[in-house]
Amino acid sequence: MGTLDEIQRLSDGNFHLLGDDLLRRLEPRYRRLRTHGLNDRSESIKGQPDSYVGDTAATASVAVCYTVQRASWWNKVVDDVRDALAASPLATEVVVIIPHNSDRDGPKDKTIDWLSQARATAGKANVRIIDGREISRLLDTDHQDLRYEHLGIPYSRLSGSSILSGCRVASLATIDVIKASGRYDLGRYSPRSADRELYRLWQLAFWHGNDNHRRVAPVRLIPLVSDSGVGKTSLVCEFTRTLGTVLPVVLLQARDLMFRTEDSFVASVLHAIQGFLDPAVRVIEEAAIAKLLDGSAPLTVVVDGLDEAHDSEGVRRAINYWLRSRLSKVSILMTTSRRGFWRTCAESSWVRWMPSADSDDRSPVEVAVRSQIEKTNPAAGIRLPDLFNEGELEAAWLRAGRPRSELFTLAAEARIELRHPFTLRVFLDLLMQEGYPPQKVARAALLERWLNQRLDAEALPKERITRSHFQQALQVVASRIAETNAGSVSVDRLAEVPRFDSSHPPGPVLQRLIEASILESLPGQADHIRFTVEAVQDFYRAEADVEDIKNDPKRMAESFARLTFTAAYPRLARIAYRLVGENVRHEFILRLHEVDARKAAIVLRAWPSQYAAETRAKIAGELGSQITSRHHVRAAMAMTLLGELNCREAVEALVKHLVVPAHSHNHLNSLGATAFIKLSYAPETAFVYRWEWFGVRRGNDTYFYRELLASIRAATPEFRLALADRAVQQLVNATGTRDHAKAVTVLAYLGDPRLVDHLATRLTENGVLAYYENHALIALGSDAAGALFASSVKAVGGRLAPLPNDGANHDARDKVIGLVHFTVYDIRYLLTPAFEPHVQRLIVRRQLLFPFSDS
Numbered sequence: 001m002g003t004l005d006e007i008q009r010l011s012d013g014n015f016h017l018l019g020d021d022l023l024r025r026l027e028p029r030y031r032r033l034r035t036h037g038l039n040d041r042s043e044s045i046k047g048q049p050d051s052y053v054g055d056t057a058a059t060a061s062v063a064v065c066y067t068v069q070r071a072s073w074w075n076k077v078v079d080d081v082r083d084a085l086a087a088s089p090l091a092t093e094v095v096v097i098i099p100h101n102s103d104r105d106g107p108k109d110k111t112i113d114w115l116s117q118a119r120a121t122a123g124k125a126n127v128r129i130i131d132g133r134e135i136s137r138l139l140d141t142d143h144q145d146l147r148y149e150h151l152g153i154p155y156s157r158l159s160g161s162s163i164l165s166g167c168r169v170a171s172l173a174t175i176d177v178i179k180a181s182g183r184y185d186l187g188r189y190s191p192r193s194a195d196r197e198l199y200r201l202w203q204l205a206f207w208h209g210n211d212n213h214r215r216v217a218p219v220r221l222i223p224l225v226s227d228s229g230v231g232k233t234s235l236v237c238e239f240t241r242t243l244g245t246v247l248p249v250v251l252l253q254a255r256d257l258m259f260r261t262e263d264s265f266v267a268s269v270l271h272a273i274q275g276f277l278d279p280a281v282r283v284i285e286e287a288a289i290a291k292l293l294d295g296s297a298p299l300t301v302v303v304d305g306l307d308e309a310h311d312s313e314g315v316r317r318a319i320n321y322w323l324r325s326r327l328s329k330v331s332i333l334m335t336t337s338r339r340g341f342w343r344t345c346a347e348s349s350w351v352r353w354m355p356s357a358d359s360d361d362r363s364p365v366e367v368a369v370r371s372q373i374e375k376t377n378p379a380a381g382i383r384l385p386d387l388f389n390e391g392e393l394e395a396a397w398l399r400a401g402r403p404r405s406e407l408f409t410l411a412a413e414a415r416i417e418l419r420h421p422f423t424l425r426v427f428l429d430l431l432m433q434e435g436y437p438p439q440k441v442a443r444a445a446l447l448e449r450w451l452n453q454r455l456d457a458e459a460l461p462k463e464r465i466t467r468s469h470f471q472q473a474l475q476v477v478a479s480r481i482a483e484t485n486a487g488s489v490s491v492d493r494l495a496e497v498p499r500f501d502s503s504h505p506p507g508p509v510l511q512r513l514i515e516a517s518i519l520e521s522l523p524g525q526a527d528h529i530r531f532t533v534e535a536v537q538d539f540y541r542a543e544a545d546v547e548d549i550k551n552d553p554k555r556m557a558e559s560f561a562r563l564t565f566t567a568a569y570p571r572l573a574r575i576a577y578r579l580v581g582e583n584v585r586h587e588f589i590l591r592l593h594e595v596d597a598r599k600a601a602i603v604l605r606a607w608p609s610q611y612a613a614e615t616r617a618k619i620a621g622e623l624g625s626q627i628t629s630r631h632h633v634r635a636a637m638a639m640t641l642l643g644e645l646n647c648r649e650a651v652e653a654l655v656k657h658l659v660v661p662a663h664s665h666n667h668l669n670s671l672g673a674t675a676f677i678k679l680s681y682a683p684e685t686a687f688v689y690r691w692e693w694f695g696v697r698r699g700n701d702t703y704f705y706r707e708l709l710a711s712i713r714a715a716t717p718e719f720r721l722a723l724a725d726r727a728v729q730q731l732v733n734a735t736g737t738r739d740h741a742k743a744v745t746v747l748a749y750l751g752d753p754r755l756v757d758h759l760a761t762r763l764t765e766n767g768v769l770a771y772y773e774n775h776a777l778i779a780l781g782s783d784a785a786g787a788l789f790a791s792s793v794k795a796v797g798g799r800l801a802p803l804p805n806d807g808a809n810h811d812a813r814d815k816v817i818g819l820v821h822f823t824v825y826d827i828r829y830l831l832t833p834a835f836e837p838h839v840q841r842l843i844v845r846r847q848l849l850f851p852f853s854d855s
Contacts (some may be wrong), residue, residue, distance in 0.1 A: 259314025643675025
């Protein structure tokens with residue numbers, strides 16, 4: 001039923017109340033409107049006018065008349081105007097409010113001009129008519145709270161299209177803010193595998209997981225977790241911008257949300273779509289939206305940067321409330337955060353609402369560490385996005401307008417650093433400003449240089465404000481924000497900032513940084529400021545930490561020791577490179593080792609050769625002793641850290657505590673093998689070959705892990721050759737055996753060209769290649785591997801040709817097709833420019849496609 005219909009159903013008294021409330025909002029002169037024709041029970045009583053503006057009815061300047069009479073209401077209007085002016089002779093205006101459509105519901109005899117009669121009756125006073133059609137318009141557009149209060153019609157009653165429009169407007173406003181901060185650059189954005197994977201995860205939620213009988217509930221929660229600067233914000237901005245044109249998607253920044261109440265997400269979503277709502281109205285509104293969306297496209301709510309809220313307890317409560325809410329049943333909640341923050345706020349029970357892991361573990365993973373250790377916590381989140389692969393780096397480079405040749409003149413180590421999206425952005429900005437590539441491509445060095453350029457540009461020589469003033473100010477702000485753990489800080493706590501002005505806070509230095517968009521005021525709290533980009537906040541927090549360490553290294557080591565490992569890890573990782581040039585590093589790391597060797601290892605791994613051999617031996621020895629701990633998680637952490645310490649002492653600790661006693665836990669032995677790979681320790685390739693999993697699963701299905709692939713191919717030639725020789729010795733085994741599958745997979749990981757000749761022989765001998773053999777050719781990625789893969793596909797086509805495409809042969813055909821049919825995630829980053837042309841030729845040649853079709 002429409003708003004006009006509901007208005008016409010009101011009693012005289014209720015219509016009178018609605019009219020008075022609405023009229024008070026229309027014009028300032030109506031704000032002091034007094035109700036006259038109703039008693040305390042809101043019942044209509046005799047009296048003229050029905051309402052008025054003035055001290056008394058007799059002295060009123062505005063008289064208001066209501067009538068709900070259906071028959072000949074126009075005659076009643078003329079009479080009411082006459083009676084109202086008789087009671088209020090000083091009135092200069094008479095407002096007549098009726099629930100009817102004055103055009104359609106007027107007298108059938110069109111010669112009756114009731115409006116002219118009313119104006120003639122009013123004499124010099126003005127007559128204003130507000131009919132039901134005008135009331136309906138006002139309630140539906142600007143005064144929906146009055147519509148709900150008097151008619152019981154909820155806000156979202158308008159339509160599904162209005163929800164889509166509200167989402168789009170709110171999301172574009174958020175994207176504009178993010179673009180202004182530099183965290184999302186549409187012109188430079190280059191799609192990558194993370195975009196496809198995110199869309200795949202969203203599709204799982206879109207279809208509610210009904211095709212997966214193992215699920216006990218629909219997919220409602222997609223938590224994306226990754227490190228700082230890898231492009232989480234850009235990823236969800238691009239997702240929202242593209243999908244939000246056709247479906248309801250609303251993007252929120254957690255840094256702008258308040259988590260004081262558990263209904264934070266629900267309230268923020270309703271606010272984003274339809275403006276501020278009274279809490280009492282919000283419950284009705286939520287139910288109405290849920291009913292409207294039920295059976296249609298779900299609402300996708302994207303909350304970016306949960307860690308920037310700095311309130312893990314509040315976030316946990318908000319997500320728990322959301323998952324129990326009505327809105328959650330017709331929505332998909334997608335969040336982004338750093339991995340450490342997600343671990344502190346997530347609950348294992350949420351996994352029932354998250355996408356279930358596929359049997360081949362398609363999400364990007366961290367080799368054995370993630371697949372074997374973190375899998376015990378199913379709510380660890382989905383690691384997305386990740387670093388660029390080589391192809392994505394090249395695409396992003398070209399999208400920025402740089403020539404391909406310029407990229408490949410850089411050293412291989414530099415290109416590895418530039419696979420970090422934020423590092424690439426900083427590098428490109430410096431390249432554009434300076435006209436030549438920076439010599440140092442280390443992330444910390446690039447960020448420091450980039451920030452120095454920005455601060456130099458903001459310096460004010462006439463006011464004697466220099467880069468040094470800005471750096472001191474930013475360090476103070478970063479430290480105070482860390483102390484509050486709230487993501488922002490009040491300007492009243494920043495008196496230590498250079499040129500702080502207590503009479504006009506915060507003073508010219510901070511004000512300049514705000515105008516440069518390095519800092520920003522908190523929305524709705526102008527007296528609180530924060531960093532626009534959290535990576536910049538991290539940098540200056542590290543700078544402040546280094547200054548504190550230089551002043552008192554022992555005290556700072558003890559303060560880090562008191563922190564949880566999750567809280568200490570990112571801070572220590574950031575300061576490790578900055579400490580290398582400081583003499584206090586020795587005193588700091590030795591004291592840190594005394595209280596927590598794991599945290600000392602984080603500092604040491606940045607540059608082991610810059611620390612004394614005795615120091616390296618102490619830290620590596622303590623980690624080595626933890627390998628035999630009965631706590632497997634502690635042992636796994638120790639092995640992982642030792643694998644990242646590029647020094648002889650780390651190798652010795654692994655050999656002493658792992659190889660000789662041969663740890664009984666297979667998964668821990670696998671972690672030890674991974675550590676030996678990272679350390680390129682050739683004497684233990686036998687241990688590596690035995691215990692490294694290499695992604696070979698039951699049934700000889702295989703998976704090529706990106707990190708393991710990078711580690712093996714980055715190992716020394718001596719190590720790679722020794723490992724390859726062990727795999728070659730096992731190639732004599734028959735196709736289909738476990739030993740042969742492992743040997744083939746190891747050679748593919750190594751990129752050993754000898755594998756092509758071996759598999760060519762097996763193709764001749766067996767007529768087709770096994771699944772793992774074809775998979776290995778893709779991982780090998782060479783031109784020769786691509787040519788052999790094309791021959792393998794032709795052979796599969798030959799096997800299919802005599803098999804009719806009918807029900808009786810369905811299983812047989814699927815078995816043959818399965819030899820060259822790959823749906824695993826690793827294919828998305830295994831395909832190389834040398835391999836792809838062979839696949840493309842297979843697609844466009846019809847004679848090779850027909851064996852797979854009804855033809």
